[in-house]
Amino acid sequence: MKIVVLMKQTFTTEARIELDGSGKPNDSKVKKVVNPYDEFAVEEAIQLVERKVAEKVTVVCLGPASAEEALRQCLAMGADEAVRVDSAGLEEADSSVVASVLAGAVKSMGYDLLLAGYVAVDDNAAQVAVRVAELLDIPQINVVSKLEVANGTATGWREADGRTEVLEVPLPALVTADKSLNKPRYPTLPNIMKAKKKPLEIKAPADFGINPPASKTRVVKYELPPPKSGAKIFKGTPAEAAAALVKALREEAKVV
Amino acid sequence: MTVEIRPRIKGYSFLLEETDPALVFTPEDFTDEHRQFIRTTREFVDQEIEPIREELEKLDRDLLKNTLKKAGEAGLFMIEVPEQYGGLGLDLISQMVVIENLGGSGGFAVAYGVQIGIGSEPILFFGNDEQKQRYLPRLASGEIIGAYGLTEPGSGSDALAARTSAALSEDGKHYILNGSKVFISNGGIADLYTVFGKVNGEHFTAFLIERGAPGFSIGAEEDKMGIKSSSTTTLTFQDVKVPVENVLGEIGKGHKIALNILNLGRIKLGVGVGGGIKQALGRAVRYGIQRKQFNTRLVDFPLIRQKIAGMVARAYASESMGYRTSGDIDEAIRAAGAHGEPTLDRQLATLEELSGECAINKVFDSECLDWVVDEAVQIHGGYGFIAEYKVEAGYRDARISRIYEGTNEINRLFISGNLFKRAMTGRLPLIGAVQKIQAAVLSPLEPYDGAGKPLADVAEAIFNAKRLYLFVGGVIAQRFMPDMDRISKEQEALAWMADMVIHIYALESAYLRAVKRIEAGDPPAESHADAVRYQMLDSTAVIEQSARTLLEGYFADDSLKTNLAVLRKFAKWPHVNRVELGRKLAKAAVEAEGYPFEVVS
Amino acid sequence: MSNDILVFVELQNGDIRKVTPQLVSAARPLAEARGGKLHALLVGEGIGELARKAATLGVDSVAVVEDPSLADYTAEAYAEAITQASKRLGAGALLFGNTSIGKDTAPRVAQRLGVGMISDVTGTISTGGNPIFKRPVYAGKAVTHVEVLESSFVISVRANSYPSAPAAASPAPIQSLAVAPDPSKIRTKVKEVVVRAAGKVDLTEADIIVSGGMGVKGPEGFEFLRPLAEVLGAALGSSRAAVLAGYIHPSHQVGQTGKTVSPSLYIACGISGAIQHKAGMSTSKCIVAINTDPEAPMFEIADYGIVGDLFEVVPPLIEEFKKLLHG
């Protein structure tokens, strides 16, 4: 069985976001890592190989040359091979474009199980993996906290609002990882050395016969949240103050 | 065996010539692989050490052993051991990135350092194939833990005066050991001990002793000031039978092992300590960002900024120096290998060649660390004195580094003593250089030609510092020459000259790195220049003060006056506004919320 | 016709989810700008009653797709039903809640329709021409404005980002659409659905933290706060002083020498706000302080505050949250 994992390199969640002269997030100063949710997917894939359920793990990333560091990390964790699909000209591409390129890549590689993080912590879109599944016409189990693969089927515990759905799909299928799926390993030193000898191929979308379509959405502006300006104090009886507070938390702050 | 060594890699040659920055290894030259090693090491610290730091400090031997096992599983012990013995056989730089990033982990870092250093290197360099096969793979995997017993109650700095005795049994199959060792790191948890004793009370020899050998007992844990999470015990030998196969190296050649292993130990300790410096700096800066007094962040008080600037400059110099020396050692070993495999003998010869530089690193770094942890506590105010804050342990943990791997006094004596020996035997063309300087002082001084060079002011200061050293060293040596014994009794002369050498090397290492950045056109090159200039203020002050004190100590009257006049000729340093520079350098650290030259964030 | 807009009505526990009227209020200006009609779409089986309820949401029409294959939710069946329905209705733009079903289905629908999608929308910047929406990125540390470049598109809307549209005076017409996913194409099997019991929440991972200090007066004080934490699915935090006083286990301590937390909501009850405490929680997205002392430093970094006795404020607060979240 062959597993393909979709991986994106992202900012760390601790990164402080600043805008550069052109109003875009300044990425020269921030640390970049394997998208944490994708890391769960990579870990799961490796564990499936260790449990002898799968034979081979390929990690695919659409990104610039700097993303190779992230791919190397996946190899050092235990993936067998990596493919970077060069993102030149696609820096601003939206999820539909990214999905079309990745679907083409995955299709030409062949796979039985497609894994990915359910969301990337930078753009927070949670679209690409599902769109890829649609393009490949395979079923999906999204946001899983537990996965079992046997006899040509995948069973996933999907974390949905307030409930867990246990879903079974025949392979090939897409499974996306939630954070409770596993605890990703850090690569050991010998595995880092071994990873140097593992194949990391660099491809262009055209190598998969793909001519990326135009984006259907476009980011026109980035904004940073305004700084805090002192507490808003609610007066009145405890009941009145409590009611006003809850309303503000819901409608203004949008945290409940 | 003599080794052909490229000129720049000759020990102490930095005193006599300029170094091409392009040939110096700096942290900015880390490869992807180095970065990955760094990440794994940090992940290990974050996931396996930090969460149990408090428990580790209580020194539960099982917990310490288990945590070391995990380090083994992560491959952290494999760094130096050759591939054929189950390791990775990495070059020194690659080892250093791991060591540095574990360096802030207090007692655990000590336990780790012993395992990869004195706990396994004696076998690695001096063991026979059978001994290597038997122990190295298990040391590399962490299956067994190593320790090294040299120090005795009666012999510390004077290690070769050990009293532990070894006598061959009548059947010739064993050596019978009697005696005791003190302060043995990993003593309480190790499986394998490299122990030094004297065969027939005379021939200094190393033995491999396994835990559990009849008559071999391990004492209680010492109650230490710091590095509390490491195990430190006595070892006692009562008629311990050590099989003759467990003699390490040759009978009577134990000192070769003890001394050679020290060179690596010192540079590795230095780089590990550098990790501690950066960690304390980061903690102090982050604390100072959130703590407010008088409605102002601590980091916005100029006096606090100057402290931070001092920390940054020291961290920068120490780091630049550690990677420079390590890179030079790698380079020399590789160059030796160009004419065949770099054998262990050649590696040892290289390390001996650069033994002065290794000692310089150890002294400079351990003293910087003490200064930095002290100021880190100060920035924390009363909170720094409270054990809940990590700087408190950092302060205590730092202190040992000036004591072991040769006390800093012993290392200073070594730095100068070794240098003089090489000068006297012609191994280092020092005398010619001294003569040139002495001739030059009679006429107006040849100005330094720094035209077109980046940081020309710093380059000139370094040039002058070297001339000053050669001058002072020359006149003092001449007072005692050719009687080497006499000068070796003049400990002040040796130690204070060592201070000059240490600061020349530190400042030059920082300078070379900054020039490399400037030539590469990196955007933060300006901060690099700031760090070097700040270090220059401190280093030139030490250099000048040491020179003056030496002249005042060894000359009087007219000769003193003449010599001081020469000193004034050389001791020309550029004017730097410490007020502005310090504030600016600190600002970079505040913005970075820690060490501003971190290459792997 | 493709000027029409379709709002997907998500059903849960036999009711319409709360995000739905919010979708209606997000959709209405879009429909007006395009001169199109606003449809609500319900998908499932045996949902006639809910369709009648949906008719009062303030939409122009309600469409219902009922089929046995839609009895249990699966992305495959829903995506197919929604895609077909939207084609049938000629809707050009589709709105989903950014709920777990929305996240699962909407991208599939968008891909099936070959249109762009903007997920997790929190506001509308403009409706004329190419609409522009607001959405958070980088874990809320920045907001982007995203423009749709084609007239057909999908958006998923974060809950509570738009006000709920008022109920309509007269119900909208309901039509049943004869749309059925081909069962042979539904490969997903629902084996089990487990409704999760609220478990203990880990402090550092908690999305909401209710934290108590010396102001809670004793171990009983934390028991008094616990129902507030429970109703919010929050973890309990504390100041060091409360830990030292033995009110609560040290594992709850937040601060410089305790845990560093960054939840989206931190409710500090009877905590003065010493710098050592703030160091562990000041990056929380929204901070609420409840304290009798108006000068307590916690108010300096709080977003909202109530000056008052926590023993008086917390009970009505629990009631309000209950109403909001479970009412």
Ligand SMILES: Cc1cc2nc3c(=O)[nH]c(=O)nc-3n(C[C@H](O)[C@H](O)[C@H](O)COP(=O)(O)OP(=O)(O)OC[C@H]3O[C@@H](n4cnc5c(N)ncnc54)[C@H](O)[C@@H]3O)c2cc1C
């Ligand atoms: C925590 C800890 C861990 C250790 N781990 C190990 C280990 O694993 N293995 C091991 O073998 N040893 C170990 N040691 C021992 C350590 O190497 C010695 O403590 C050190 O070499 C100094 O020896 P000493 O303590 O006997 O001090 P001494 O040699 O008595 O020195 C006392 C002072 O006199 C000075 N002094 C000594 N000789 C001279 C001189 N010629 N000229 C001028 N000044 C001089 C010293 O610099 C020092 O300031 C450890 C020590 C400690 C505290």
Ligand SMILES: Cc1cc2nc3c(=O)[nH]c(=O)nc-3n(C[C@H](O)[C@H](O)[C@H](O)COP(=O)(O)OP(=O)(O)OC[C@H]3O[C@@H](n4cnc5c(N)ncnc54)[C@H](O)[C@@H]3O)c2cc1C
């Ligand atoms: C070395 C060291 C480390 C420290 N580390 C930490 C740390 O990690 N975390 C930490 O939290 N602290 C830490 N502190 C302690 C810190 O300095 C404060 O002492 C502590 O945070 C105060 O806790 P408190 O706010 O609960 O108590 P107090 O400061 O006593 O505040 C109690 C508050 O409750 C209010 N109050 C009283 N009754 C009521 C009521 N009925 N209703 C509403 N409000 C009421 C009062 O107005 C007051 O503001 C540390 C201190 C030291 C010395």
